[in-house]
Amino acid sequence: MKKMFSAPCRIIATIGLLMAGCATLSACNTVSGMGEDAAAVGHDVSHGATATQGAVTNNTGLATH
Numbered sequence: 001m002k003k004m005f006s007a008p009c010r011i012i013a014t015i016g017l018l019m020a021g022c023a024t025l026s027a028c029n030t031v032s033g034m035g036e037d038a039a040a041v042g043h044d045v046s047h048g049a050t051a052t053q054g055a056v057t058n059n060t061g062l063a064t065h
Helices: 007-060
Strands: none
Touching: none
16 A cells, blocks of 8 residues: 655644644633733723722712713
């Protein structure tokens, strides 16, 4: 029976698959980290809005609701 791929082709294919697997795993961490960063920005914006609302109320005596 004739082999479909030579040894160098199999080695290159194996290395390519391993590299693709590593890239996929690192992408999962990157996407997860991006989600955490986006959540942190959301929390910061919320805290900033609350602080601004409090400052407006304290300085003007007007309700912001």
